Amino acid sequence: MLARVSTFAIDGVDPRHVSVEVDIRAGLPSFTIVGLGDAAVRESRDRIRAAILNSGFKFPERRITANLAPAFLRKAGPGFDAALALAILAASRQVPSDALESCAVFGELSLGGELRDSPGVLAVAEGAHRAGLDSLIVPRERAREAALIDGLRVAGVASLQMAADVVTGKASAEAMPSTGPASSQMTSAPGPDLADVRGQTTALLALEIAAAGGHNLLLEGAPGTGKTMVARRLPSILPAMNRAEAIEVTRIHSVAGIHADGLITTRPFRAPHHTISSAGLVGGGVTPRPGEVTLAHHGVLFLDELSEFQRTSLEALRQPLEDGAVTIVRAQRALRFPTRFMLIAATNPCPCGYAGVEDRCSCGEMDIRRYRRRLSGPLLDRMDLLVGVQRPTEGELRAPPVTDSAAALHRVAEARSRQRRRLKGTAARCNGEMDARAVRRLVHLDPDAAEALSRAYAVGALSPRGRHRVLRVARTIADLEAHERVTQSDVLTALSLRQRAGDETALAA
Amino acid sequence: MNRGDDNVPAPHPPASARSCDRCLAHAWLLGELGGHLEAARGRIAQLLAIDDHELITATAHNRAPELRRALAGFDPAAARERSEAVRLESICRCDPDYPRRLRALEAPPAVLHVAGGLDRFLMLTADEPVAIVGARRASPYGIDVAHSLGRGLAGAGLAVVSGMALGIDSAAHDGAIAARGATIAVLPCGADMVYPQRKRRLHEQIQATGSLVSELPPGARAWRWTFPARNRVIAGLAAMTIVVEAGERSGALLTSGFARSLGRPIGAVPGRITSPQSHGPNALLAGGAYVVRGPQDVLDHLFGAGVRRSPAGRKPDLPPELRVLLAAIADGYGTAVALERAGLAPQQGLAALASLELAGYVRREAGGRFVVRA
Numbered sequence: 001m002l003a004r005v006s007t008f009a010i011d012g013v014d015p016r017h018v019s020v021e022v023d024i025r026a027g028l029p030s031f032t033i034v035g036l037g038d039a040a041v042r043e044s045r046d047r048i049r050a051a052i053l054n055s056g057f058k059f060p061e062r063r064i065t066a067n068l069a070p071a072f073l074r075k076a077g078p079g080f081d082a083a084l085a086l087a088i089l090a091a092s093r094q095v096p097s098d099a100l101e102s103c104a105v106f107g108e109l110s111l112g113g114e115l116r117d118s119p120g121v122l123a124v125a126e127g128a129h130r131a132g133l134d135s136l137i138v139p140r141e142r143a144r145e146a147a148l149i150d151g152l153r154v155a156g157v158a159s160l161q162m163a164a165d166v167v168t169g170k171a172s173a174e175a176m177p178s179t180g181p182a183s184s185q186m187t188s189a190p191g192p193d194l195a196d197v198r199g200q201t202t203a204l205l206a207l208e209i210a211a212a213g214g215h216n217l218l219l220e221g222a223p224g225t226g227k228t229m230v231a232r233r234l235p236s237i238l239p240a241m242n243r244a245e246a247i248e249v250t251r252i253h254s255v256a257g258i259h260a261d262g263l264i265t266t267r268p269f270r271a272p273h274h275t276i277s278s279a280g281l282v283g284g285g286v287t288p289r290p291g292e293v294t295l296a297h298h299g300v301l302f303l304d305e306l307s308e309f310q311r312t313s314l315e316a317l318r319q320p321l322e323d324g325a326v327t328i329v330r331a332q333r334a335l336r337f338p339t340r341f342m343l344i345a346a347t348n349p350c351p352c353g354y355a356g357v358e359d360r361c362s363c364g365e366m367d368i369r370r371y372r373r374r375l376s377g378p379l380l381d382r383m384d385l386l387v388g389v390q391r392p393t394e395g396e397l398r399a400p401p402v403t404d405s406a407a408a409l410h411r412v413a414e415a416r417s418r419q420r421r422r423l424k425g426t427a428a429r430c431n432g433e434m435d436a437r438a439v440r441r442l443v444h445l446d447p448d449a450a451e452a453l454s455r456a457y458a459v460g461a462l463s464p465r466g467r468h469r470v471l472r473v474a475r476t477i478a479d480l481e482a483h484e485r486v487t488q489s490d491v492l493t494a495l496s497l498r499q500r501a502g503d504e505t506a507l508a509a
Numbered sequence: 510m511n512r513g514d515d516n517v518p519a520p521h522p523p524a525s526a527r528s529c530d531r532c533l534a535h536a537w538l539l540g541e542l543g544g545h546l547e548a549a550r551g552r553i554a555q556l557l558a559i560d561d562h563e564l565i566t567a568t569a570h571n572r573a574p575e576l577r578r579a580l581a582g583f584d585p586a587a588a589r590e591r592s593e594a595v596r597l598e599s600i601c602r603c604d605p606d607y608p609r610r611l612r613a614l615e616a617p618p619a620v621l622h623v624a625g626g627l628d629r630f631l632m633l634t635a636d637e638p639v640a641i642v643g644a645r646r647a648s649p650y651g652i653d654v655a656h657s658l659g660r661g662l663a664g665a666g667l668a669v670v671s672g673m674a675l676g677i678d679s680a681a682h683d684g685a686i687a688a689r690g691a692t693i694a695v696l697p698c699g700a701d702m703v704y705p706q707r708k709r710r711l712h713e714q715i716q717a718t719g720s721l722v723s724e725l726p727p728g729a730r731a732w733r734w735t736f737p738a739r740n741r742v743i744a745g746l747a748a749m750t751i752v753v754e755a756g757e758r759s760g761a762l763l764t765s766g767f768a769r770s771l772g773r774p775i776g777a778v779p780g781r782i783t784s785p786q787s788h789g790p791n792a793l794l795a796g797g798a799y800v801v802r803g804p805q806d807v808l809d810h811l812f813g814a815g816v817r818r819s820p821a822g823r824k825p826d827l828p829p830e831l832r833v834l835l836a837a838i839a840d841g842y843g844t845a846v847a848l849e850r851a852g853l854a855p856q857q858g859l860a861a862l863a864s865l866e867l868a869g870y871v872r873r874e875a876g877g878r879f880v881v882r883a
Contacts, residue, residue: 201845201855202877220877349875362785366646366675368875388877390843402855456867477856492860495867 003090007083012335015127027063035068055113078108119257195404199392206387213476214432221389268299448488532601550734558616618724640747643677651754655680661804663690755789
């Protein structure tokens with residue numbers, strides 16, 4: 001007797017349909033699983049046997065062959081347990097096999113027959129929906145997560161026995177969970193607010209510009225000046241995610257197993273330590289797992305102490321930054337992880353860290369250059385904004401905050417909607433994503449602004465690429481100021497936030 | 510960027526003929542001795558004054574017989590060919606056109622190998638060349654000052670002499686080139702070699718518009734002793750030597766020492782008393798060196814007050830609010846406070862700072878602090 005049950009393998013962060021086929025026929029009692037499963041899949045034989053017996057079913061003492069199709073796809077993890085167990089029950093006629101046809105099953109089994117919490121349920125639910133299945137059985141803890149996908153009946157079950165009841169119709173699939181309020185409302189949880197910051201006027205301005213135009217930002221300043229404090233507040237002034245983005249983020253975090261419950265509505269903020277390997281940063285491993293860049297998808301990746309990161313790790317950021325996705329090739333297959341994030345980095349200005357603080361710095365010009373060379377060129381090339389962070393003065397510490405997140409968010413949202421109108425029909429969604437052609441076509445300078453820019457270029461303060469960055473940033477500043485054309489003051493502000501050119505001694509008066 | 514000098518046939522006999530056989534042999538010997546002179550690098554100026562055979566006896570030890578034989582069989586024609594092959598010209602101290610200031614040295618270089626045209630070199634050294642020297646490990650302030658001195662002096666028509674080392678030396682050369690003026694680099698290796706390697710581009714620029722000089726034969730590498738030897742040539746060529754930044758043990762102080770022993774004026778750029786890089790120049794000032802606050806101080810000293818003018822750095826005039834901001838930055842306030850004192854909101858303030866930077870009044874340093882430029 002043959003039975004089929006649908007389940008899903010997590011391939012990177014995407015679901016792949018897997019058909020679990022179980023064939024039971026006469027022969028010496030045996031249980032084999034074929035179809036490129038990993039060690040966890042092979043071990044599932046013992047779990048399934050115990051779970052079936054402990055749930056009050058019979059484990060067929062015959063020759064059992066289970067196949068996970070398609071056979072070319074590597075399958076990892078214990079998430080196939082429940083599907084295998086139900087397929088065995090169906091093949092041995094303990095549950096009706098026709099009821100399983102339009103149903104997907106996902107989850108790990110314990111020896112006692114309980115369905116355990118398994119990561120990646122949202123991805124499975126999306127897969128089930130895409131595959132045209134109409135119901136899904138998942139562990140109870142994850143039911144709310146699966147229910148985020150519309151048009152799918154989700155049964156959150158605690159045990160194999162309950163799953164069998166759902167299949168036979170003794171329990172209703174929809175009885176368990178409901179789409180909670182979290183799915184309809186997109187409010188962000190209160191994160192750290194800009195109002196906590198005293199002083200730092202220029203840094204906060206740069207942060208707002210970065211948020212408004214999706215520009216990557218480099219913060220430079222001595223230890224203890226507040227770089228991290230400023231960076232952590234970036235998510236609080238980014239526009240809220242739409243539902244599709246939120247579901248994508250939730251799916252990724254669910255696959256990575258770092259997500260608690262329900263829909264993630266705040267933009268991710270990832271701050272990996274500088275000892276991270278390049279695989280940890282961009283993703284990798286024998287079974288490729290999403291890296292920090294993917295976990296920061298639709299959110300913010302913060303690299304503190306940028307110069308301390310291994311060079312190879314930083315070089316690996318190039319593709320994710322440029323393509324908005326990273327491709328990892330394993331065993332003749334290429335996996336694509338989405339990586340659209342904003343990069344914000346912080347670094348000391350010089351080896352001793354105290355350049356720009358009274359006379360505490362003892363580094364020579366050469367030391368500073370050598371230090372900056374350690375920062376990867378391709379990475380710096382993607383940083384539109386550079387701002388110095390200085391220790392706030394006593395007066396600033398006592399003064400009221402410069403702005404708060406709500407006001408800044410409002411300005412950012414206005415600027416973003418102006419950009420969307422202008423960028424309609426291009427690949428870019430914000431000024432920071434404009435390519436050279438879009439910049440030429442869409443960034444219009446008034447005469448004074450053009451004059452200031454060409455002067456800066458003429459005195460060698462800008463490289464050709466740097467000029468582009470300044471144009472993009474100037475457009476964003478103009479959007480914040482509601483200027484139709486980019487004005488001279490917009491260009492000058494953008495220039496003051498540019499990166500230093502390689503050799504500024506060329507800047508002759 | 511040839512100025513055509515190389516294409517027009519020289520009015521002189523072939524340039525390489527301006528070095529006599531004996532002097533060429535001496536230059537060759539220096540190249541051969543190489544590392545043998547390292548032990549005596551503290552007294553290199555005296556050592557270079559003794560004649561070929563004594564030099565071999567004093568330093569070559571077990572290679573002495575071999576070197577004596579080689580010296581006896583030295584082939585000046587082959588040496589001239591080697592020079593020509595790398596497009597070097599040369600002049601020896603027996604030639605009447607040999608730079609007269611160099612003759613004041615205890616041991617004037619026997620031969621000067623010149624890249625970039627011998628005629629140009631002789632013309633540049635005939636006027637009043639000024640040496641600008643200083644530390645490799647220079648501060649942004651030192652780099653800035655050296656650049657502006659090089660620019661101002663070359664702009665006034667003087668040749669800027671330095672050693673093409675990292676830091677101050679290169680900044681001075683760069684400044685001279687920025688002013689489209691002339692500059693002379695004295696190298697611690699053969700004049701056809703690039704040292705330091707990172708300054709290849711500067712080497713090419715100087716070859717095109719100035720001169721690269723060495724007393725060592727083509728292809729000779731740099732040794733530790735060739736640096737002080739080179740410094741004595743810098744001091745010898747220059748009418749005045751200016752030290753911009755130098756730590757306690759900087760080679761720049763050696764250069765100013767040579768200048769002092771030649772009785773030539775020494776200038777120094779004052780620096781913060783707390784900065785280790787300003788230790789050297791401040792000590793020189795305490796010992797009576799001339800205070801150099803800009804190119805005009807140097808010109809006034811060399812030619813008399815107000816006789817020659819440094820072309821003023823034509824910085825555009827500033828509107829009042831920018832002048833207030835500039836004054837606040839000059840007082841050493843951080844960016845935030847400077848903006849506050851000028852009564853500027855953050856965004857206007859950033860634009861104002863960029864205006865000042867573009868006009869050449871201020872420079873943005875690492876850490877986002879703005880400082881006033883020299």
